[in-house]
Amino acid sequence: MKISNLILLISSMLITGANAAAPMKALVIDGQNNHDWKATTPLLKKALEEGGLFTVEVATSPANGQDMASFKPDFAAYNVIVSNYNGDSWPPQTQAAFVKYVKAGGGFVSVHAANNSFPEWKDYNEMIGVGGWGGRNEKSGSYVRYADGKIIRDSSPGTGGSHGSQHAFLVESRDPHHPITAGLPLKWMHAQDELYDRLRGPGENLSLLATAYADPATKGSGHHEPMLMAIDYGKGRVFHTTLGHGVGAMKCVGFITTLRRGAEWSATGKVTQMVPKDFPTADKVSSRE
Secondary structure, X not given: OOHHHHHHHHHHHHHHHHHOOOOEEEEEEEOOOOOOHHHHHHHHHHHHHHOOOEEEEEEEOOOOOOOOOOOOOOXXXXXXXXXXXXXXXXXXXXXXXXXXXXXXXXXXXXXXXXXXXXXXXXXXXXXXXXXXXXXXXXXXXXXXXXXXXXXXXXXXXXXXXXXXXXXXXXXXXXXXXXXXXXXXXXXXXXXXXXOEEOOEEOOOOEEEEEEEEOOHHHOOOOOEEEEEEEXXXXXXXXXXXXXXXXXXXXXXXXXXXXXXXXXXXXXXXXXXXOOOOOOOEOOEOOEOO
């Protein structure tokens, strides 16, 4: 190779490297959960980092019943916060900092049982749209479901949050034009998981991205229930996935892909990732080790 050509090649490589976007920063919060966070947090970290868009740090809270006063993550240092947390209330300072972060444009991802958290925290429930358990009932807001091609808000009395037996189930896209779901199959099989139903909450500024039918045969509600949601909160964006009970569910390519796309959208408002070739189909689950 001529010296002149070599110089051009090296210059091109240097320019490309200089222009390459640095990975964004994500923070996974865990430490308390009625699910196995010690097994699932590493899978969340792996999924986000292998996508190449994020570096991931973990903030682990004090154990249940211990003094939470020291739990003060620096939310503002991250592009997106991913909650794998369901436990004791955060200190008022931490709550206020989190609300400020999201309202100002920070990204937030709520994973599975994170929507069980903080039933009395008004701002948090507005962020996640709907939640379950923790004493939630009609005072918490309406049930949010899908029927006849539209979102149904049901204010009937009743508890918030339940699920039938774990099983693989069909996820159906309800907003195929949203950046998170654009390009995904309209129907795809998710690996064995808890299919959350009877979730209820304020449901404001909520886009219903995907649902699943909670079949009474598996002790479900008999309704098409929200699985993937996008919520606007102030200037911030929230991606809420009810999927991800355990290790098997988080190894589903559908879960991995929607988590990555949801985290990117929450952080930036757009999605640049391609749909992987091994994405599940309408009749076949696809999982990775």
